[in-house]
Amino acid sequence: MRTLDENQEEQEEEERRRSERLKAARLWRDAALRSRKLRSGLRQLTLCAQNQQLVLPEDISEVEALNLGNNSLQELPEELGSSLNKLRVLELRRNKFTAAPRVLCELGQLVELDMSHNCLRTLSEGLGQLRALKKLCVSHNKIQSLPAQIGALQALEELDISFNLLHGLPRSFSSLTRLRALDADHNQLSQFPVEILALGQLEELDLSGNRFVALPANIWRLTSIKVLWLSSLRMASLPETFCRLQNLESLMLDGNRLSALPPSFGLLQRLKMMNLSSNQLQVFPQALLGVCGLEELYLSRNRLSHVPEEISQLGRLVNLWLDNNSITRLPDSIVDLENLEELVLQGNHIAVLPDNFGKLSRVNIWKVKDNPLIQPPYEVCMKGIPYIALYQQELAQSQLAVKPRLKLVLMGRKDAGKTLLRRSLMGTREDGGGNRGVELVHWEADAHRKLTFMVFDLSGNPNFDLVKPFFLSPGALYVLVVNLKSYVPKSFHDHVGRFLRLLCAKVPHAVVFVVGTHADLCGEAELEEKTLDIHRRIGLQEEADVRSLGRLAEEVELALEQGFSVRSSSPHVLFYGVSDRNLRRRRAQLDFLLKRRLQVLSPVLSVSCTGPQRNIQKLREKLLSVAEHRDIFPNLHRVLPKSWQMLEELLLQSSELWLSWWSAARLGLQAGLTEERLQSALSYLHESGKLLYFEDSPALKEHVFHNLPRVIGILNVFFQRDRSMLLDRLLSEGERGGRGRVSLVMQDKTGENLEVTHLQQHLVAFLQHGLLPSGVIRLLLRPLIQTQQDLHLIMELLQKMGVCYCVRTPRSTPPNGGAAWFKFPSYVSSEEPQAGAPLLPTSPLFSVEQLHIQYSFPFLFPPGLLARFSVQIDRHVVHRSDSKNQILAYRGKVPVVVSHQPPRAGQQAETLSIISHASLPNMWTAWQAVTPLVEELDALLQEWPGLLYSVQILCSKCLRRGAQSPHPFPGELLSQPRPDGLTEIICPKNGSERVDVALVYPPTPTACSPK
């Protein structure tokens, strides 16, 4: 599976935004019109109430537009009616009116009235006296019925009664003959209100989210209708007469139960936008193909398996959304839709894209993940249309090649038997075992079938936790190795469970084999018992995880149903204040996690690798058959240009540590690739994990790290964490190398001789604090690196990977990195911060408030996350002091703390916190300190598409009181603007304490995190 290059959860959102664009456009237009109107001469006044009391200025008789919105008003002063003779526009939105104020009746010249977002239960009869009213908005109230008097508003052109509790409309409604726009969506209408049919001027109508499930046959009477919203109504069909609405331009039918359109739908020749998402279409509606002017077509989340060739008749299409259907192939003619700008295909069963994709050069929104793509391979498709075009050109010029090398990854605890299993599978003899770190070997598994694996043998040593996730990539086949002799049911988590969770978090939907070794040391009964136990517990863990995810998804669903206004009414409510948008993102993420589970192949196979081997041949055959299984594992069937595959083979033969662009270009030529075609080949090889090539890094883009075994060898030197091995490397290399260790080290600008004891001290410092000077690194890495440039490039690479950072010395930066120091944060072992580190208040200081953002990880804390984060934040902080689970530093003059809370017995989830503090008036400084770190962490967490985590903002009042479990406000608020008018929030923990809004919401919303 798939990285999160694109955010799936964004998609639903984007689609919704898009379909709301019309509405937004209307709002903008209104706002613009209003301000123009106001500017063009209306005298306007905005008043703010104090303690819900309105104080009127002396002379307001000339005022023509009065804005009293956002004031918590419950009534209006009586004298208003007599003093506002010229009032035309009255804005009363977001107050607390329970009924329309009586004085309104006296404002007979009123043209526009906005009473949305109040607590109205009815509209008073007196309202009928507003004879001049052209525009009335009473949306978001609790109105159960409209008075008959509404029919008296003869001038009315726009009416918004959406988001109320209306069950029907009064008969008099049909006399509103001037009405052009009616929003009656999100009410309780149980039948299509026939009163509307009399409104011959109506151009825009929204009836979404009501309770009726069918349209009347005489719907055709709405002859002027241009924009029609009928979303979320559960309609199963449209009447044939619908096709007579020939002025229709935009039609929203998403969220219904349509399985077909009426046959004469093609009569709707003015239709430009059509939303049919979330319906039950199994067949592409043929009738749509006649609507030649269509520009936007949304068919997401239906059951389509086929798109007709005739789609090219819709030559004006700009947006085409077909995601989350069951489409197996696209028609070749789709590339003729040359006006397309958005093509969304994700979540289908597409394996091959039609040729000539380059013709779709205008497409700028392109989503294809969650398809079993083999041609072009997934890695190419993800990079966008230009890369697909290059691939297809390459394919046209060069022959086809199939069966590239496949990644096979062995994982499991130390001493599980991975290495011996690898050797047994490959039929190579044991050449001394031991702990060598990660190993990469190529295995020609079946020459006849042209099956070659790149086998990654991931060390079980916990020191490699930081490094291992780099090797867990989509498109690999995974083998989880378990030592059956030492396995006991109690140790399931340690032997099996945690590896599955790790894999699922990094590569959701990966294919895994579980193999038990040491079968020779177990009795038959024991074998059966243990393999069954593993099998059973895998099922149980999966069930439990799915259950908790399901529960979370339910909570989100409930919160969404509640609606934003209920959610923001009280901090006691779950997801307090979280926007619909953020909740939908959360739901999409949870849906993704629920859908993309690991594919664990059963049964657990038991093998023995020593003595008379058992089941090794069987395992070999199973691996091959799974690898070749097109449905489980499409990767082997992807089609590559022969030139790309040749380049891969040529690169493999070269033993250098890295290649310059020019050397790579020479090999490219041998493979038949001109220089300008090299880039796409390299980029494909990088994406599929065959080499490292960072086309977007200024420091590295001129170099190709094609020799993965050597790069891995270098990582092994750093992560073995074995003092005597390191010392051996230093000394033996020093002695073996002609120039000797001392002279080499003397090249350091200090000019000081470094004796063995010095080197030892360096190693001690390295093992404790993760610090090494580049001179010693150079010694350590010999003979893997040879030149100063090797060293320089490797250090750039390690920094790019986030394994270490270069320590900036405040006084001098050494020329060409000669005596630079590097810090490897995963080595920091001391539990105590160094002296002089910034301290957070532990006692309740009276003036300082703490800002505490906490990330919690209920299933799995990504291994190496703290160390990687520690590298990423270095450019944001100064004066840092690191200990094993904590980083204390400053952002400018403001202290920040990053703190990891390892698992504790009885505690629910492992957490990582970002903390700062400031006095309340200066709270923005603390936010400024924390925000970039939050954004760095969000970026890192994107590498874990299957990870479950949540973010909380801990209540600063609770923190100040030293509460054991401070109240958590939802972290989603970080990406939301502070609500208008909100100054304090009550902390639910003790019911009375008020938390200043500045302690919960940042001054400006942070960039939206992906989850």
Ligand SMILES: Nc1nc2c(ncn2[C@@H]2O[C@H](COP(=O)(O)OP(=O)(O)O)[C@@H](O)[C@H]2O)c(=O)[nH]1
């Ligand atoms: N008896 C027996 N010993 C095994 C088997 N597989 C591995 N070993 C031994 O178990 C130890 C650890 O194996 P190794 O492959 O190095 O484990 P790794 O840490 O997972 O790579 C070595 O001493 C192996 O010889 C097996 O199937 N049967």
Ligand SMILES: [Mg+2]
């Ligand atoms: Mg091993």
